[in-house]
Amino acid sequence: MRRIRSVKPSVRFPVSASLLRRLAFASIIANVAIVVTGGAVRLTASGLGCPTWPRCTDGSYVTTPEMGGHGVIEFGNRLLTFAVGIIALAVLLAVLARRPRPRGLLPLAVAVFLGIPAQAVIGGITVLTNLNPWVVGLHFLASMLVIAAAYALWRRTVEPDGPATPTVPAALRTLALVTTLVGAAVLVVGTWVTGSGPHAGDQGAARNGLDPEAISQVHADGVFLLIGLSVALVFAFRAVGAARATRAAVVLVAVELGQGLIGFVQYFTHLPAALVAAHMLGSCLVLLAALAVLWSTRERRPVQPTPDPVPATEPAPAAA
Structure with a gap:
């Protein structure tokens, strides 16, 4: 059995x-x-x-x-x-x-x-x-x-x-990528500014030896470049009718202006700890907003199901 x-x-x-x-x-x-x-x-x-x-x-x-x-x-x-x-x-x-x-x-x-x-x-x-x-x-x-x-x-x-398909011309996708890379460079230079400033994390910690005023000016120049590129994205996206990309670029400019304002205030008020903390949060938000712009230049569409093949019909018999 x-x-x-x-x-x-x-x-x-x-x-x-x-x-x-x-x-x-x-x-x-x-x-x-x-x-x-x-x-x-x-x-x-x-x-x-x-x-x-x-x-x-x-x-x-x-x-x-x-x-x-x-x-x-x-x-x-x-x-x-x-x-x-x-x-x-x-x-x-x-x-x-x-x-x-x-x-x-x-x-x-x-x-x-x-x-x-x-x-x-x-x-x-x-x-x-x-x-x-x-x-x-x-x-x-x-x-x-x-x-x-x-x-x-x-x-x-x-x-x-x-599959991902572009929503804006190739030149604007390149401009969005360049803007993101400039934003990344601003973050890197920002760490140099921090390393030259007073908030070392401990009273005995060393500083990087860079001149705080000079490196802060380099950082500010990078911020101005970033904002200029972002504003250019707003007008360029609007010109080609890319509504979603335009909204993302507007948000990026708003975040950058807020972050820039915090940066200038903290510099001229001798880096109070609360504003430095807000500036660090703003750095994260700028990064996320820049990535949102980059993602807005293309979109994914659902995969369309492949239709079943139509069976071939046999020819009708010839009339006698």
Whole structure:
């Protein structure tokens, strides 16, 4: 007699498109938040609140009462890294479980997830080098790269899974790319300005040796160039009737003007900590707005189903 084997149904955990979008958006918010809290560590001179890494002290992974408020602030920022990593892991697991999975989504999820420990290691190096200003700047720029990857991931979750087609002429796509690259250069020079200024993260931390006034002028010149390119995008997009791209460019100009205003006020008021923190948040917003403009120059359309082939009809028999 033939034995019938029972087959257990496979267990699946479906992930809806809306859940994946929410997780991806939460990853953007979390990565922006850790930039701001990292700035709070530096602005409160708590950069060496935990004087070593990966431990907080030579004998403890957590802060101790003797380390006071600086230790609490620095250790709290380290704990937030775990929270950001948990969100990135949740996004990665959701992408793996998603069926059907949009093309290109998995590499982005992996990049964001691996970017968190990479950024944490660079943060540890900043502590081990006693807050070397160049390493501190690299730590900030690494966070910007993770935010950019998280944004690309989120945009991929809200787009249909069709091919990307341009919505503006090639010259304007190039102008949008150049504007984004200039924005990235402004961020890099901004870290040089920070490295020359008074907020070192600790009273004994070194500065990069650049003249604060001269490098601030270079940074301001870059900002003027960025705003000029962004305004040009607004008029160019409007001229070709690209409404979505025009809206994105208008938002970018508004964010840049707000960020520029904060930058000028903080410079002429001798860099109060609250305004410096707001400027760091503004840097993240400028990056996101510039990426939104870049994405607005093309769109994905749903894949049209291939029609079934029409069966060939046999010819009618000839009349006798």
